[in-house]
Amino acid sequence: MRERAPGRWQIRAFAGNDPLTGKPRLVERTVDAANKTQAQVQLRELQASQARKQLGTSASVRTVVNEWIRHSETRGRSPRTIHEARASAEKVIFPELGDVPVSELTPRHLDEWYRKLRAGEGRARPLSAASVRRHHAVLSAALAQAVRWDWLDRNPAERARPPELPQHSLVVPTFDEVRALLDAARVENERWGMLVALALMTGARRGELCALRWTDLGGDVIRFRRSLYRAGADRGEKGTKGGRERWVSIGPVGAELLEAWRQHAAARAIEVGVELADDAFVVSPWPDGSRPVNPDTLSSAIHRICGDLGMPHVHLHSLRHFAAAELIGAGVDPRNAAELLGHANPSLTLQVYTHGSVERQRQAAGVLDRALARPPQDGSA
Numbered sequence: 605m606r607e608r609a610p611g612r613w614q615i616r617a618f619a620g621n622d623p624l625t626g627k628p629r630l631v632e633r634t635v636d637a638a639n640k641t642q643a644q645v646q647l648r649e650l651q652a653s654q655a656r657k658q659l660g661t662s663a664s665v666r667t668v669v670n671e672w673i674r675h676s677e678t679r680g681r682s683p684r685t686i687h688e689a690r691a692s693a694e695k696v697i698f699p700e701l702g703d704v705p706v707s708e709l710t711p712r713h714l715d716e717w718y719r720k721l722r723a724g725e726g727r728a729r730p731l732s733a734a735s736v737r738r739h740h741a742v743l744s745a746a747l748a749q750a751v752r753w754d755w756l757d758r759n760p761a762e763r764a765r766p767p768e769l770p771q772h773s774l775v776v777p778t779f780d781e782v783r784a785l786l787d788a789a790r791v792e793n794e795r796w797g798m799l800v801a802l803a804l805m806t807g808a809r810r811g812e813l814c815a816l817r818w819t820d821l822g823g824d825v826i827r828f829r830r831s832l833y834r835a836g837a838d839r840g841e842k843g844t845k846g847g848r849e850r851w852v853s854i855g856p857v858g859a860e861l862l863e864a865w866r867q868h869a870a871a872r873a874i875e876v877g878v879e880l881a882d883d884a885f886v887v888s889p890w891p892d893g894s895r896p897v898n899p900d901t902l903s904s905a906i907h908r909i910c911g912d913l914g915m916p917h918v919h920l921h922s923l924r925h926f927a928a929a930e931l932i933g934a935g936v937d938p939r940n941a942a943e944l945l946g947h948a949n950p951s952l953t954l955q956v957y958t959h960g961s962v963e964r965q966r967q968a969a970g971v972l973d974r975a976l977a978r979p980p981q982d983g984s985a
Contacts, residue, residue, distance in 0.1 A: 605647050611636055613643040617650045665709060665743075666702035668755065669693050672746035682842050687835030692742040696721070696731075701743070706750060714740070714764035722767055733767040740766040776929045777918045785918060788909050795887050795897060796905050798865055800923065802886075805858040807927030807945050810899045810920055815841055816886040818866065818893075824859045826852045828946065832899050844946060852944050862886075869893060 605615040612634060619629040633650055637643035663671075673689050700717050701709070718740070724730035731739075744761035751759050777785075782804065790797030802813050811831035820827045829849040830841045844850070854862075865886070873880040876891045884893025906920040924945070931941040 605643055607640075607643070608634065611638060613637045613646075615643060615647040615650055617647065663706055663755070664702060665704050665706050666693075666698050668706045668750050669697060669702075669743065669746040672749045675749065682833060683835040683838060683840065684833045684842075687838070688738075689742050691836075692739050696739045697743055699726070706747070706756060709747075709760050711760050711763040711765075714743075714761060714766075718764070718766050733769050737766050737769065740764070774925060775917050775922070776925045777915070777922045781913075781915055781918055782923065782926055784913055785906070785910060785915070785923075788913055789906070792909060793905070794868075795889065796902070796909070798887050799897065799902055800906070801858075801861060803920070803923040804927060805854050805861075806852045807924050807931070808852070809845065809924065809946070810902060812844060812946075814885075814887065814896045814899050814902065817883050818880075818886055819883045821862060821886070824854050824856070826854060828852065832896055834900065846946065848946070850943060850946055 605613055608614050613636075614632065614634050616630050616632045619631045621628055631650065633646075635643065635646045637646060670693070673686060673693065676689070677686055700720065701713065704713065718736055720726065721731045721736045721739070722733070740761065744759065747756065747759045747761050750756045786797065786800050786804065789800045799813055802808065802816070803810075806813075806826060806828075808828055809831065811833060812828045815830040815832045816826070816828075820829065827849060828844055828851075831844050833840060833842050869884070869886075869888075870880045873891045873893070878892040880891075880893050885896045886893075887897050888895055889897060903920050910916060910918045928941065928945055931944065936944075
């Protein structure tokens with residue numbers, strides 16, 4: 605500390621090192637003090653207040669987000685998650701907020717950013733509410749990690765207001781629609797037919813279906829432990845969503861169908877002079893089963909087939925909705941249904957799928973409607 609003028613003192617307190625850059629941080633104040641003793645009292649108070657504070661960082665939003673992505677990679681987050689986070693950062697977050705010091709970022713900054721994204725300011729086109737919320741989630745996760753690292757006192761994204769998502773009712777295909785899709789897929793391509801059948805008997809995700817190998821099948825049980833992914837030009841296999849293996853039991857019809865498919869795959873391999881490996885993919889465009897079906901190609905094929913059938917509201921993921929709604933509608937315990945579908949939280953399964961299909965709702969309406977019917981008149985009254 606030093607006296608700048610009579611009764612005016614400059615005090616300076618060490619506020620620790622910046623946790624990211626390692627450089628020392630100093631906090632200065634100019635205070636009124638009649639003498640050196642009073643100035644020392646105020647210096648000690650400033651030192652104490654700095655000791656109580658969580659230290660922030662002078663780094664930019666760009667640095668914090670990049671550090672969070674690097675940290676996420678070391679934690680084993682999926683390649684697709686990392687790829688999408690990087691794309692969000694480079695294309696959407698950094699152009700507007702990348703150079704803002706993270707310690708100066710406010711909810712107002714973020715709300716204005718959301719407004720510009722929705723309006724399409726400085727972009728080729730406006731973004732949907734769902735897209736804005738995805739970018740918000742990336743930035744919010746990075747800022748939350750900065751709080752855990754003591755780079756920030758609090759996360760400004762928690763007080764910002766991203767756009768609300770419009771409420772859309774989940775459309776579950778009817779039994780007739782599902783049957784029509786299965787029949788049409790079988791006619792167009794035997795692989796599409798088999799994958800649609802697998803989706804119906806297991807309710808699995810498309811990446812899980814395409815990643816199935818014969819070593820994952822045993823009698824009437826299918827084990828899901830891998831999923832195919834695409835992250836830009838990078839393609840490969842990873843663990844299932846949530847990283848949990850699960851076993852799904854199938855019925856006699858499904859087991860018989862899979863056995864017939866294996867015999868067919870083996871016969872096809874023999875026809876072209878190759879051998880079907882034990883760990884071959886269950887559904888493969890190659891006779892030896894060495895390569896999987898591209899999940900994007902599968903989705904495109906199902907989308908086109910559904911369009912030809914006059915069912916544009918049905919897509920590949922609709923088969924998962926159908927399987928889930930049928931399980932819940934049949935009275936399967938929510939925990940068992942969640943385990944089969946790969947949901948970590950059974951309440952999610954109930955929340956999303958208890959609405960049921962149109963036919964099931966009509967059946968329920970018929971049951972309740974009977975309460976309004978008059979009892980038959982037998983003339984005994």
